[in-house]
Amino acid sequence: MSDIKNLTSQEQQVAEILKTVIDPEIAVNIIDLGLVYEITKDEDNKTINVVMTLSTRGCPLGDVILENAQVVLESNFPEYKVNVELVWDPVWSPEMITDEGKKAIEQL
Amino acid sequence: MQAGLSTKNAPSTSVVIPHFLFGAFMFLIATILILIAAPQLILPFHLNSHMLTITHLMVLGFITMIIFGALYQLIPVVMEVKLKSEFMAHLTFYLFGSGLIILVISFWEANFGPNQNWRWFEISGSLILVAVILFAINTLLTAAKTERRDIGNLFIVTGIIYLVLTVSLAILMIINFAHPFIPVNILDLLKMHINLGLIGWFLFLVIGVASKLMPMFLVIHKLPEHLLKYAYYFLNAGLILLVGAFYFYPQFWLILFASFIIFCGISLFLYFNYYAFKHRFRKNLDTGMKLSKSAFILLAFALILGIFAIIKLDFTAPFQYRIDIAFITTIIFGFLTSLILGQTYKTFPFIIWLKRYQGKVGKQKTPLPQELYSDKIAQWHTNSHLIAFILLIIGELSALVWLIQISAVIFIFTAVLYNYNVYKIIFYKKQIES
Numbered sequence: 001m002s003d004i005k006n007l008t009s010q011e012q013q014v015a016e017i018l019k020t021v022i023d024p025e026i027a028v029n030i031i032d033l034g035l036v037y038e039i040t041k042d043e044d045n046k047t048i049n050v051v052m053t054l055s056t057r058g059c060p061l062g063d064v065i066l067e068n069a070q071v072v073l074e075s076n077f078p079e080y081k082v083n084v085e086l087v088w089d090p091v092w093s094p095e096m097i098t099d100e101g102k103k104a105i106e107q108l
Numbered sequence: 109m110q111a112g113l114s115t116k117n118a119p120s121t122s123v124v125i126p127h128f129l130f131g132a133f134m135f136l137i138a139t140i141l142i143l144i145a146a147p148q149l150i151l152p153f154h155l156n157s158h159m160l161t162i163t164h165l166m167v168l169g170f171i172t173m174i175i176f177g178a179l180y181q182l183i184p185v186v187m188e189v190k191l192k193s194e195f196m197a198h199l200t201f202y203l204f205g206s207g208l209i210i211l212v213i214s215f216w217e218a219n220f221g222p223n224q225n226w227r228w229f230e231i232s233g234s235l236i237l238v239a240v241i242l243f244a245i246n247t248l249l250t251a252a253k254t255e256r257r258d259i260g261n262l263f264i265v266t267g268i269i270y271l272v273l274t275v276s277l278a279i280l281m282i283i284n285f286a287h288p289f290i291p292v293n294i295l296d297l298l299k300m301h302i303n304l305g306l307i308g309w310f311l312f313l314v315i316g317v318a319s320k321l322m323p324m325f326l327v328i329h330k331l332p333e334h335l336l337k338y339a340y341y342f343l344n345a346g347l348i349l350l351v352g353a354f355y356f357y358p359q360f361w362l363i364l365f366a367s368f369i370i371f372c373g374i375s376l377f378l379y380f381n382y383y384a385f386k387h388r389f390r391k392n393l394d395t396g397m398k399l400s401k402s403a404f405i406l407l408a409f410a411l412i413l414g415i416f417a418i419i420k421l422d423f424t425a426p427f428q429y430r431i432d433i434a435f436i437t438t439i440i441f442g443f444l445t446s447l448i449l450g451q452t453y454k455t456f457p458f459i460i461w462l463k464r465y466q467g468k469v470g471k472q473k474t475p476l477p478q479e480l481y482s483d484k485i486a487q488w489h490t491n492s493h494l495i496a497f498i499l500l501i502i503g504e505l506s507a508l509v510w511l512i513q514i515s516a517v518i519f520i521f522t523a524v525l526y527n528y529n530v531y532k533i534i535f536y537k538k539q540i541e542s
Contacts (some may be wrong), residue, residue, distance in 0.1 A: 021470070024461070024477050025324060026390070056324045058186040058256070060458060063116060064466055071470030093329045094389040105327065105390055 004036055011039045014048055017076045021068045024061050028104045030069065034096025037087065041080070048073055050084045053092045062086075117184035119191045121463045125534060126201055127177025128456055132530040134169030134208075135445075136523040138162050141216075142500075143516035150507040152429040159433075161215040163440065167305065168208050168236070171444050172271075175313060176200070176243060178455050179264070183247055186320045187254035187261060196246045200239045207235025226286035233279045240275045244268050259336045263316030266344070270308025277301050296354040303354075306439055307347050307370060314447060315339065315377050322381075325397055325454055326388035335380045342373030367418045371411065378408055394478070395486040399450025402494065406442035413438055433504050441519075442497050449493060449526060457481055457533050464536075480536040481529040489525035492518050 007015055018036060019029045030036055030052065038051040050069060054062045066084055073082040097105070142149065145158035184191045191197065210232035218224060251265050281297050284290045290297065319336055323329060346369030353362040381404045393401060413435040420428045461477035468474050496518035503511030 022476075024458070026327060027476060027478070055327070058188060058320070059324060060118075060181075060185045061462070064462065064469055067466070068470040075471070091329075094327055097389070106392070 003038055004031075004034075007039055008041070010041045010043070014039050014041055014050070014073065014077075017072055018050070018069060020072055021065060023055065023065060026055075026105065028097075028101050030065060032098045032101030032104060034098060034101065035065075035092060037090075045081075046079055047081045047083065048077060050082075051087055052084065053087055053090075055092055057088060117188060117190045118459070118462065119180050119184065119194050119197065121459060123180050123191070123194050123197045124177045124456075124459050127173050127180075128452070128530055129534070130201075130205055131170050131173035131177070131448075132523075132527045134165050134173065136520070136527055138165040138170060139516060139519035139523045141165065142519055143513055146509050146512040146516060149433075149512055150430070150504060150509060152433075155220040157215050157218040157220065160218075161212050163436070164208070164215060165212050166440050166445070167310075168204075169212070171310070171440075171448050173204070173208075174448050174452065176204070178317075178451070179247060179313075181455065181459050182317065182320070183250050183264070187251055187256055189250055189253040192246050192249040192253075196242050200242045200246065203235050203242070204239035207232045207239060211236065220285075224285070226282060229282045230279075230286070233275075233282050237275050237279050240272055244272050258319075259333055259340060260316045260319035263312050263319065263336070263340060265316075266340075267309050267312030267316060270304055270312060270347075274301060274304040274309055277304060292355055293358070296358050300351045300354045302436070303347060303350055306436075307343065310439075310444060311374070311377075312343065314444075317451075318377075318381065321451075321454065322384045325390075325400075326384055327390040328384055328388045331384055332380060335376045335383075339373045339376040339380070342369050342376065346370035346373060364418060367414070371415070374407070374411055378404060378411075394453070395483055395490055396450045396453035399446050399490050399493075400454075402490075403443050403447035403450060406438060406446055406497075410435060410438040410443055430505055430507065434501050437500060437504060438497075441500060445497075446493060449489065452526075452530065453478075453481065453486055456530070460533050460536065475536075480533045482532060485525050485529050489522045489529075492522045492525070496522055 004015070015031055015036070018039075019031045021030045022028065023030060023033055023035070026033065033055065035054065036050060036052045038049070040047075040049040042048075050073070052066075052069065054065065059065075066086060070082055070084045073080075073084070141158070141162050145162065148156060148158040149162075151159070180191060180197050183189075210228055214228040214232055218229075247268055248265060251261060254261065277297070278301055280290065281294070281301060284294075284297070315336060319331075319333065323331060346366050349369065350363065350366035353359065353366055385401060385404075413431065416431050417428075417435040420431075457477040457480040461475075461480060465474040496515045499511055499515035499518065503509070503515055
C-alpha cells in the first residue's frame with residue numbers, strides 16, 4: 001500500500017482519476033478533501049486497491065461517493081480488479097484537506 | 109457491505125416526498141390565514157380560535173410534517189439501520205394529515221362557548237394521537253437497532269417521546285373540555301402542552317439533528333459535545349420540573365426556577381452552535397446554512413422574550429399577553445420556520461438526488477444536488493421571511509393590525525417561493541450527458 005503522499009507515477013494516475021469523484025455536499029473532490037488514505041496499483045496481479053474514509057460517519061452520501069470511486073476506476077482501468085475499502089481509522093479531520101481543497105472550499 | 113454505508117438504509121422517496129409537499133402547502137395556507145385573521149392575532153391566545161388554527165397549521169402541518177419526512181430519511185441514514193416499516197410511515201402520513209385538516213377546520217369554526225361541540229376535536233385529536241404513536245413506534249424501534257448510541261441520537265429519541273406526551277395531553281385537554289375531570293386550571297394545562305411541544309419535541313429534536321448534521325454542513329470536527337450532554341440534563345430536569353409545577357404546585361418561584369434551568373440548557377446549545385459556526389472550516393455559508401444561522405439567532409431572541417414572558421405569569425394582563433404571543437411567534441414563525449426553510453435545502457434535494465442519480469454517478473455527468481432548486485429564489489425568500497417576521501413581531505407587540513396584514517402578504521410571498529422550490533426539486537428534470 002502506498003500512502004497518498006508517496007505515490008508511484010502509476011498510482012498518481014489513479015489519484016488523478018479519483019479527482020473526478022466529488023463530494024456532492026461540499027463540491028470538492030475526494031483527493032483534495034483528504035478522504036483517500038492509500039492507493040496501490042499492482043501491475044502483476046492487475047489490482048487497484050484504494051483505502052479511503054468519509055468526512056463523517058453516517059454521511060448521507062457516503063456510499064454514493066464510494067460507488068462513484070469504484071465506477072470511475074473500473075471504467076478507466078477495465079483490465080484491473082478494483083477494490084475500494086472504507087476505513088474509520090484514522091478519523092478524518094479538516095487538517096487533511098490539501099491546499100487545493102482549501103482554496104476550493106474558500107471559493108464556494 | 110462495508111461499515112458505515114448509509115444510503116442503502118434510506119427508505120423509498122415515496123415515504124418522504126408527500127411530507128414535504130404537504131408541509132410546504134400547509135405553510136402557504138397558514139400564511140394566507142394570517143392575512144384573513146389579522147384582527148384576531150392581537151388578542152390573547154388562549155381559546156383564540158383563529159390563532160390556534162394558524163399555530164396548529166404551522167407546528168403540526170408545516171414543521172412537524174416536514175420533520176417526520178426528514179426523520180424517516182435521517183434516522184436510518186445516520187443511525188445506520190433500516191426503517192422498521194415503510195407501510196407504517198405511509199399510514200402515519202394519512203392519519204396525521206387527515207387528523208390535522210379536521211383539527212384546523214374545527215379550530216377555525218370553534219367558539220369555545222358552552223354550546224361548543226367537541227366531537228370533531230375528539231376525532232381529529234384521536235387520529236393525530238394514533239399517527240404520532242405509530243410514528244414513535246416506527247422510529248423508536250428503528251433507533252433501537254442501532255449500535256451508535258450518542259448524545260445526538262438520545263436527543264432525537266427523547267424528543268419523540270415528548271411528542272407523544274404533548275399530543276396525549278392535548279387529547280386529555282379536549283376530553284376535559286367536553287367532560288371536565290382534571291382538577292387543574294385550563295391555562296396551566298395549556299402551558300404544559302405548549303412547553304412539552306416547543307421544548308420537549310421541537311427543541312430536543314433540533315438539538316439532536318444539529319449535532320448530527322452540523323459537522324457535515326460546516327466541515328468541522330471536535331465539536332464540544334459535552335456541552336450537549338449538560339444541555340440534555342438541564343433541559344430534561346427543567347422541563348419535567350416546569351410541567352410538574354404547572355400541574356401540582358403552580359407557584360411563581362418554582363416556575364421561575366424551572367425556567368432558569370431550561371434557560372441554562374438552551375444557552376449551552378446556543379454556545380455549541382456559536383462554537384461550530386465560529387470554528388467552521390467552510391467559511392462561506394450556502395443559503396440553507398444562512399437560514400439555519402438566522403434560526404439560532406432568533407432562538408436567542410426568543411430566549412430574551414421568554415424571560416419577559418416568565419417574569420409576569422398572568423396571561424390576561426394588558427401588555428403581558430402581547431409579550432407571550434411575541435415569544436411564541438418568535439419560536440414558531442422565527443426560529444423553527446427559518447430552520448425548516450434552511451434545512452429543507454440541506455436535506456430534500458439530496459434525498460431526491462440520491463433516488464434519481466445514485467446509479468448514474470461516475471457513469472454519466474450528473475447535476476449536483478444543489479442544482480435541483482433555484483438558489484436565487486431561496487435567497488429571495490430568506491430575505492422576505494426575515495422582513496415578514498420582523499413586521500409580524502412589531503405588529504403584535506404594538507397591536508397594529510395593518511402591520512400584521514403587510515407581514516402576512518410578505519409571508520405569503522415567502523411561502524409561494526418556498527413551495528415553488530419544493531416542487532422544482534421534486535419534478536427536477538435535466539437531460540444527463542453520457
